[in-house]
Amino acid sequence: MLDREQVETQEIPDVPERPLAIRTRELTKAFGGEIAVNKINMDVPTGAVFGFIGPSGSGKTTTVRLLMGLYEPDDGEISVLGARPSNFKRHDRERIGYLPQLFVLYPDLTVWENMNFTASLYGVSFWRTKLLNRLLDLVELREDKHKLVRNISGGMQRRLSLAATLVHDPDLLFLDEPTAGIDPILRKKFWDYFKELQVNGHTLFVTTQYVGEAAYCDFVGVMSEGQLLTVNTPEGLRREAYGGDIVKLGSTERIDYTLRQEVQNLPELKSRILNATDYELQLLVDDGATATPYLVEYFRDRRKSINSVESFFPSYDDVFVKLIEKHRNNENG
Amino acid sequence: MDRFSRFIVRSTTFLRKELATIFRQPRLILTLILGPFLIMLLFGFAFRAEGRSLRTLFVISDNSPFAQQVQEFAQTIGPAIVYEGIIPDRDQALSRLARNEVDMVIIVPDNPMDLIRNNEQATLEMYHNEIDPIQVDYVRQVGRLYVDSLNRKVLQSVTAENQEEAGTLQDKLEAAQSSATAYREALAARNAAAAASEKQNLNTDLVALRILAGASLGIAQGTNETFGGGTTTDPDQNANTLTDLDTLIQGLNSTPDPTTEAEMQQQEQDAAEIESSIAELNTSLSDFQNMDPNVITSPFTVKTESVTGIELELTDFFTPAVIVLLLQHLFVTFAAMSIVAERRAGTMELFKTSPISSSEILVGKTLSFFVFGLVIAAMITMLVVYVLGTPMLGRWENYIIAVVVLLLTSLAVGFFISLISENDTQAVQFSMLLLLASIFFSGFFLDLRLMWEPMKAFSYILPATYGIDIMHDVMLRGLPLPTTVIGGLALIGLIMFLADWFILRRLMQTR
Numbered sequence: 001m002l003d004r005e006q007v008e009t010q011e012i013p014d015v016p017e018r019p020l021a022i023r024t025r026e027l028t029k030a031f032g033g034e035i036a037v038n039k040i041n042m043d044v045p046t047g048a049v050f051g052f053i054g055p056s057g058s059g060k061t062t063t064v065r066l067l068m069g070l071y072e073p074d075d076g077e078i079s080v081l082g083a084r085p086s087n088f089k090r091h092d093r094e095r096i097g098y099l100p101q102l103f104v105l106y107p108d109l110t111v112w113e114n115m116n117f118t119a120s121l122y123g124v125s126f127w128r129t130k131l132l133n134r135l136l137d138l139v140e141l142r143e144d145k146h147k148l149v150r151n152i153s154g155g156m157q158r159r160l161s162l163a164a165t166l167v168h169d170p171d172l173l174f175l176d177e178p179t180a181g182i183d184p185i186l187r188k189k190f191w192d193y194f195k196e197l198q199v200n201g202h203t204l205f206v207t208t209q210y211v212g213e214a215a216y217c218d219f220v221g222v223m224s225e226g227q228l229l230t231v232n233t234p235e236g237l238r239r240e241a242y243g244g245d246i247v248k249l250g251s252t253e254r255i256d257y258t259l260r261q262e263v264q265n266l267p268e269l270k271s272r273i274l275n276a277t278d279y280e281l282q283l284l285v286d287d288g289a290t291a292t293p294y295l296v297e298y299f300r301d302r303r304k305s306i307n308s309v310e311s312f313f314p315s316y317d318d319v320f321v322k323l324i325e326k327h328r329n330n331e332n333g
Numbered sequence: 334m335d336r337f338s339r340f341i342v343r344s345t346t347f348l349r350k351e352l353a354t355i356f357r358q359p360r361l362i363l364t365l366i367l368g369p370f371l372i373m374l375l376f377g378f379a380f381r382a383e384g385r386s387l388r389t390l391f392v393i394s395d396n397s398p399f400a401q402q403v404q405e406f407a408q409t410i411g412p413a414i415v416y417e418g419i420i421p422d423r424d425q426a427l428s429r430l431a432r433n434e435v436d437m438v439i440i441v442p443d444n445p446m447d448l449i450r451n452n453e454q455a456t457l458e459m460y461h462n463e464i465d466p467i468q469v470d471y472v473r474q475v476g477r478l479y480v481d482s483l484n485r486k487v488l489q490s491v492t493a494e495n496q497e498e499a500g501t502l503q504d505k506l507e508a509a510q511s512s513a514t515a516y517r518e519a520l521a522a523r524n525a526a527a528a529a530s531e532k533q534n535l536n537t538d539l540v541a542l543r544i545l546a547g548a549s550l551g552i553a554q555g556t557n558e559t560f561g562g563g564t565t566t567d568p569d570q571n572a573n574t575l576t577d578l579d580t581l582i583q584g585l586n587s588t589p590d591p592t593t594e595a596e597m598q599q600q601e602q603d604a605a606e607i608e609s610s611i612a613e614l615n616t617s618l619s620d621f622q623n624m625d626p627n628v629i630t631s632p633f634t635v636k637t638e639s640v641t642g643i644e645l646e647l648t649d650f651f652t653p654a655v656i657v658l659l660l661q662h663l664f665v666t667f668a669a670m671s672i673v674a675e676r677r678a679g680t681m682e683l684f685k686t687s688p689i690s691s692s693e694i695l696v697g698k699t700l701s702f703f704v705f706g707l708v709i710a711a712m713i714t715m716l717v718v719y720v721l722g723t724p725m726l727g728r729w730e731n732y733i734i735a736v737v738v739l740l741l742t743s744l745a746v747g748f749f750i751s752l753i754s755e756n757d758t759q760a761v762q763f764s765m766l767l768l769l770a771s772i773f774f775s776g777f778f779l780d781l782r783l784m785w786e787p788m789k790a791f792s793y794i795l796p797a798t799y800g801i802d803i804m805h806d807v808m809l810r811g812l813p814l815p816t817t818v819i820g821g822l823a824l825i826g827l828i829m830f831l832a833d834w835f836i837l838r839r840l841m842q843t844r
Contacts, residue, residue: 121343
């Protein structure tokens with residue numbers, strides 16, 4: 001668990017100073033003595049895509065529900081768009097969109113009727129046909145708009161839910177696992193649209209179990225067992241997980257033990273071999289950008305022929321596992 | 334958009350949603366409209382307002398002289414008793430009753446006339462095999478009817494016999510009349526010896542008349558005394574005819590033969606009065622003879638008419654109550670399932686996170702079910718009035734107001750049930766309990782006036798109680814809206830809506 005200071009001093013490169021859409025301090029919620037969310041500190045700047053990643057039961061949905069004002073926190077502070085969620089006024093709610101984890105629209109209504117229903121809930125004017133058609137185009141449901149929802153697939157229902165969430169053009173979107181159960185192509189399309197929303201000034205708070213989706217986010221919060229382990233940029237997460245950049249080096253000649261030791265002990269690189277075969281090395285270095293040309297030079301000087309030196313990006317699944325392990329190791333001392 | 338426009342947009346979202354859901358189920362609509370109509374139609378065909386005919390078996394001993402009379406009487410008493418025969422064995426009769434082969438067994442005592450002569454009432458034992466208190470009551474009534482008819486029959490018979498006997502008194506009356514005239518004329522002629530002789534004759538005739546006419550005159554006198562001017566003769570004179578006759582005989586016996594002129598004159602006047610009394614007696618007996626024995630034994634009959642000026646069939650009476658009960662139950666159930674279903678489906682969460690308020694949800698849902706309720710009510714009403722022929726004596730606008738208030742109050746009660754129910758099952762159970770309570774306590778089939786006074790308070794927390802009262806007044810009596818009753822119904826609705834709003838508001842708040 002990161003403490004307050006650690007989070008507040010998190011280095012977020014290339015992000016200009018913007019007002020916070022979400023701010024939590026020591027946010028805690030327990031159910032029947034079991035802590036679901038434990039002292040979460042989090043700042044989400046306006047206009048960012050914030051990924052909230054963690055396994056099932058890690059406290060993601062509870063956090064979203066606290067941020068939506070569906071739960072009252074047991075302890076800590078929350079501010080969403082400058083207001084306390086449990087005191088949200090109608091105006092605050094009109095600025096927020098919420099996509100719940102489960103489908104909650106009406107199976108006995110058509111796709112179109114469900115869209116209309118949600119639009120009316122948010123007080124969208126009756127002259128909204130164009131808007132609804134555009135949203136249905138986005139989720140590729142326009143052709144199916146006269147179908148009863150009970151007759152469309154689970155993926156289509158998910159897409160409908162997303163379209164319904166966007167119907168009132170909210171400033172801040174809470175999307176609880178929006179891509180769950182959706183095929184990879186449409187998932188990519190969703191994330192493209194999320195990015196488009198971001199470009200248009202919307203703030204997105206997206207929970208997901210797909211760790212790979214962290215790459216689409218500006219910031220990622222990693223949840224485990226009710227605790228927010230870290231908040232970082234996707235790239236920062238990799239570095240945080242492994243302690244530096246990974247460089248992959250391939251050679252046509254055999255890389256013997258002596259050479260491996262030499263490379264590992266280079267004082268300029270402070271590298272560490274993560275993985276090694278006879279013809280390939282994976283090195284953990286402080287900075288991949290400076291290490292790569294240095295390594296090329298080093299091997300040339302020793303007349304060793306190398307055919308590739310490149311930065312290696314481990315999957316976010318690996319990054320996530322590494323972070324959890326690291327956290328557990330820290331806890332166990 | 335301004336605030337009001339947004340309120341309209343939010344509230345009407347439920348109207349479109351609920352109506353779309355309902356009208357997508359044509360079978361449901363058909364059931365809701367045609368179902369009650371068909372039930373009322375079948376009820377009208379099936380239910381017969383006439384009393385049930387009881388198959389009756391009589392138990393009389395073999396040697397009883399009444400067997401034939403019982404049979405004749407049972408066959409003529411009317412449709413309530415169907416004569417099933419006479420058997421001597423009591424156990425066999427009761428056994429047939431237990432097997433439901435007959436509905437009633439009447440056991441006639443062996444010696445009823447002996448009992449009556451001994452100044453005792455002869456008791457007919459009646460047995461039945463009913464468990465339904467209403468049917469038990471019906472059997473008792475038929476039993477009472479039978480015994481009353483039997484007693485009347487006996488009285489008619491006795492009266493007829495006496496009337497016949499009165500005819501035979503004519504000679505004695507004429508003899509007494511002649512003796513009285515001869516007596517008066519002897520006294521007028523101051524012929525003491527002849528007067529004494531005629532007095533003796535008169536006394537003999539009067540005593541004989543008194544003995545023979547006792548029974549007939551007794552009935553005639555009783556009739557006159559009871560009913561006053563019910564006969565053609567002067568009641569003041571008729572009432573005391575028999576007593577006067579006794580007084581005359583007594584007076585005649587106690588009067589010494591006249592010795593002076595004054596006594597002669599006095600006794601001549603007395604003789605004239607005796608003449609007059611015998612003439613009156615003659616008139617009384619003639620009147621009695623001419624009277625119908627049935628009028629004497631059953632002098633009164635009854636004719637019942639309603640000031641409403643309309644005769645209602647049983648179906649007509651029940652139809653307004655059925656409409657009320659049906660509308661209440663349907664729309665309590667629709668509303669009861671409504672919010673609880675939103676909670677089950679998770680849409681309440683959607684509402685909580687959206688800008689819609691609890692009042693907008695209530696208004697929206699009320700509006701949607703209300704519109705549907707009006708459609709259902711209109712269809713059912715048209716069918717029962719124009720197809721079943723149920724009378725609609727009042728003004729249509731009053732009927733519409735009653736339906737509107739009933740629907741809104743029922744919806745308010747339904748939402749309350751929905752808000753306090755944990756799940757669908759509980760909501761259905763509460764709705765069914767309300768229906769059950771309404772059947773028993775709203776005056777649907779048991780008149781509220783028969784209810785214990787403190788329990789009436791319970792009746793008046795049920796919308797159906799008010800609804801039935803109003804519909805009976807408007808539809809069947811043609812009266813204007815009873816303002817107190819419609820006000821009471823509206824008040825219940827208002828209180829329930831406020832409670833609904835309060836609970837829903839709490840439900841929408843953060844946990």
